[in-house]
Amino acid sequence: MKRRQLLASAAVALPSFAALGLLPGCAATVLRGTGDLGVVIGRANGTLYLVDTTAETVIGEVPGLGDLSHASVVFSRDGLFAYVFGRDGGLTQVNLLERRITRRVMQAGNSIGGAISADGSLVASQNYTPGGVKVFDAHTLELVADVPAEYAPGKLSKVVGLVDLPGRRFAYSLFDADAIWVIDCTNPARVGVQKFEGIGKQPYDALVTPDGRHYIAGLFGEDGLAMIDLWAEKPKAQRILNGYGRGQEALPVYKMPHLRGWAVAGRRAYLPAIGRHEVLVVDTDTWKEVGRIPVAGQPVFVMARPDGRQVWVNFSVPDYHRVQVIDTQTQSIVKTLEPGKAVLHMEFTPRGESVWISSRDDNRVSIIDTQTLAVRKQLQVPSPSGIFFTSRAARLGF
């Protein structure tokens, strides 16, 4: 075959590749933007399902991610890479366009999530075993800092509630040490650690408000929450909402609510009550409770639509086939949906026109129009749990 012929046949081949959205010579890669991509955790089979929120389809799958129960995900600031934190301590970097694992390290024995720095350069994971935080180069996954949560000689605490803060900083809570630490990784070879001690018994999860100002940890060992105003000249831990918790007469709690899901809408925060069938409404100026909204079960995730006009709630067993929608103007339920069995997670599209809801036991992801509350589409995904969209890369504390 002569050169001219070869080139001619190559040229003929181009349109068919183009029709598939594929580039010649790179059958696995696709030329496209990454702003409307996302992932759904396949909890049972260690697989990441890649989704497109414009076409509302599953566009690929990446197996081999290990134990994905309670897995969470952050994204590189360009939206090309997902970083998946597995329960088994695996940290996996997945290229969403090549649809493959590009790097993977077993970084701990037992892990429960992570965060990425605002500049996208550092990925941090929070570990139960051994207790502490490890910080990795986001590009290479090389370990650049190891910060054991050693609160007494030889004693390491489980770490929970890890969030990113502006300026290559992270905040997290030490379950066994009743402490909150803020680390500054501007120079990863010399990590600065600021310790807040005696913040309350057994912080079990935490969140940072969308502006990065208030770090708030839930307490397992007592009622109330610990809060630090990180913008204060001299930040210190203070107690808020002493009525928040399981109370004196311990209620049966089927699942501790996730704090990262807490919704801040306007100047109000919406919190899942613990054990009670209620969502608490809190004024974010005073951090006092200003109302309670009765709901259909023990709330797990309480999430605001990006514009704050609605708050969506899912529940623990036995009510986890339901999702309720709260109108934040009237503080009342406007709709109860039943999208499928075992609703585990919800994720809003970037501007909130839709919400994606996973129903594990029905192997279904439902896409709901948030204006009409009608089902737009249902996708078949095996045992879906967490749903994460790349737009998280542009948001603080997500």
Next chain:
Amino acid sequence: MKRRQLLASAAVALPSFAALGLLPGCAATVLRGTGDLGVVIGRANGTLYLVDTTAETVIGEVPGLGDLSHASVVFSRDGLFAYVFGRDGGLTQVNLLERRITRRVMQAGNSIGGAISADGSLVASQNYTPGGVKVFDAHTLELVADVPAEYAPGKLSKVVGLVDLPGRRFAYSLFDADAIWVIDCTNPARVGVQKFEGIGKQPYDALVTPDGRHYIAGLFGEDGLAMIDLWAEKPKAQRILNGYGRGQEALPVYKMPHLRGWAVAGRRAYLPAIGRHEVLVVDTDTWKEVGRIPVAGQPVFVMARPDGRQVWVNFSVPDYHRVQVIDTQTQSIVKTLEPGKAVLHMEFTPRGESVWISSRDDNRVSIIDTQTLAVRKQLQVPSPSGIFFTSRAARLGF
């Protein structure tokens, strides 16, 4: 040359393409995420400069966009396409990865900006000549709806202050008709129009708050602002801030401030005074003025860092070589910067760790660290004006 040799030489060629981040066979295309891309308007030469906010570099240029004075840009929800609205009525779709114009229409005689619907399907432009709004299919740039701003038989108004609202809706102001219209393009063949009349004399620009709730138009013909609470059961226009404007004794105004830049941080909004060397502070619950901050000149853009902890201000002539930084906790200036001559625009990176500032007459874009306020880098760009990053695709009203 035989086939084997050809393939071998092709294989040899691959690493060099890969080293450049290019894919073989598509020299102009790049496999990468789009979440950290952006564009800088080259005002003098009709060229769009493509930038990467992670590498902090100019990565390409696309000429041929016509008159780019006062140009503005929105992005497709995947971050692949920029839509550039030129002063001359040109609407240009640019593929940021292929770095080329993919579609271009001359849609009006004189135009001043546009918006994209939350679902990414519709692009709308606001036109002076002929007065009205045209709505295009975002993919093909086919005209799908034409809404002349006909406020009396045969009389068309200039349109200003166009913003996107949830649910394929747009709001805008009619300069010549003292009116605000909200259109619903759910079905582009039958656009619904809601008209608010007598809202105040000569609305000249407008904004929508980040939650999409309050649409606010500045008035050229009198003092005060017109506001509509779009979440109200029966929305109606009301007057706020009667002291806002040029006042009874008309001050010389070198440039009317841009309203879209107004900053909402927490429950306060920061507004550029007209003519006066002041930034006004407004409570967003009551919409009353609660303070004024003296600044170095007549403010043009008043923009909040994404976390709301700082507000950055630039100025009209003769003070347009300066930029000032306001700390929102103390309501005071913490720094005056001089990044170059004729500062025209500022844009924050998605999580706000840096701000990019264009200095037209120094042909320079400065990248400033918002924590340390130090210059991180300077880029040479011919006559830069507006700077727009793809993360705008995930934000309402941007």
